[in-house]
Amino acid sequence: MPEVKVASQTIQVPQAGNLLDALLGAGIAVPNSCRAGSCHACLVRCLQGEPEDAQPDALSAAQRQQGWRLACQCRVADDLTVQVFDPLRDGRAASIVGCDWLTNDVLRLRLHPERRLAYQAGQHLVLWADAGIARPYSLASLPDADDWLELHIDCAKPGAFSTAARGFQLGQSLRLGELRGGALHYDPDWQARPLCLLAAGTGLAPLWGILREALRQDHRGPIQLLHLAGEPAAHYLAAPLHALAAQHPQLHIRLVTAAELPAALAELRLVSRQTQALLCGGPASVEAFARRLYLLGLPRNQVLADVFLPRA
Structure with missing residues (x-):
């Protein structure tokens, strides 16, 4: 069976086994959500070896060249050495500058990143809370017009991120993960x-x-x-x-x-x-x-x- 190395841990994986399932089964915390290659929460970097990727076009050419893959879309055919996305190392910091409830269940969150984020209206952003909780959200802000990144978080259904979001406070620091295109834009x-x-x-x-x-x-x-x-x-x-x-x-x-x-x-x-x-x-x-x-x-x-x- 092929082996997957993560930091000091080595995992034996059945031939063509799903990479995300293997990591989670070994107790390695990998944020995940849709398992369809859409949310991009399960990013891992391949340091050695190459998995079979069911959605090679889900990430940009630059990301793939850096070794990033979506664990949910990868199957392990040969030995791999991977690095799980670390928001402290691989993400960027942002502070909460607005946190208000538009309804009982919809939180309008406004963030100020420590480094400017170039984006287009309608793009998605992976947002990281404490304890490695990550979820993708669509940006509601307007580039070059709003002084913040705005996200509307639906907290109606229970979940790790929505529970964390109910406790967000002004001035709190969060981490920003991947910015990606999404299907919507204005031409x-x-x-x-x-x-x-x-x-x-x-x-x-x-x-x-x-x-x-x-x-x-x-x-x-x-x-x-x-x-x-x-x-x-x-x-x-x-x-x-x-x-x-x-x-x-x-x-x-x-x-x-x-x-x-x-x-x-x-x-x-x-x-x-x-x-x-x-x-x-x-x-x-x-x-x-x-x-x-x-x-x-x-x-x-x-x-x-x-x-x-x-x-x-």
Whole structure:
């Protein structure tokens, strides 16, 4: 059987065994979430040897050249020496400069990194709390406009990170992990095209940043934004969204609950076949959004979706 060396520990792994499972089974703490190569929480660096990688394109060429791999997507074929991502060594520090509850379950977290982070609206950032707890979150802030990194954390369901987040305090230091692209962005070439932004829950976070980026770039086409929430009080950005709509007549906001969603989707219309759609939320919500757009005849290459996968 091949062997995996981690620091002073050596693990025997069945041929073609999953690297993440092997590390966790040996008691090595590796943060993980989706197990689908999406969240990027399970980064490890291969110092010697090369695993079989099911998703070689999930990381950038620069990251792969540095030896980084996603443990959940790797199978052990030969001996390996790996190094688990260490937020103190491999991440960057950030301090909490804003920490307020937009609803009982949605925490708006604002961070100031010790070193400037270059990013685009809609990108993802892996956030590390104490005790090696890591989760990826979409950035809701606007590059070069906001003086902080903003994330909207859904704490409705119990989990290690959401539990830690309920105890966050101003001035507390966190660590930032990998910044990655995600599916959502704003393209200046869309400036005259209609935009259809459909979000569920905190899937609104990246679309909030992208919406403001579009308006900052003087987007001329009509924009319709639909936000799905469990109840009216859960529309956590209702006031700022309506304020933006009052300033920009091309922006139309619709806030719906789960009970109202079927009627809202049935009433959804496209201004033109040139519409660009951006979807974000849980799997069921994104599927419902995408199905309606398909029935309306919107080409698939004009639909960008970012699915928030549940923790495995």
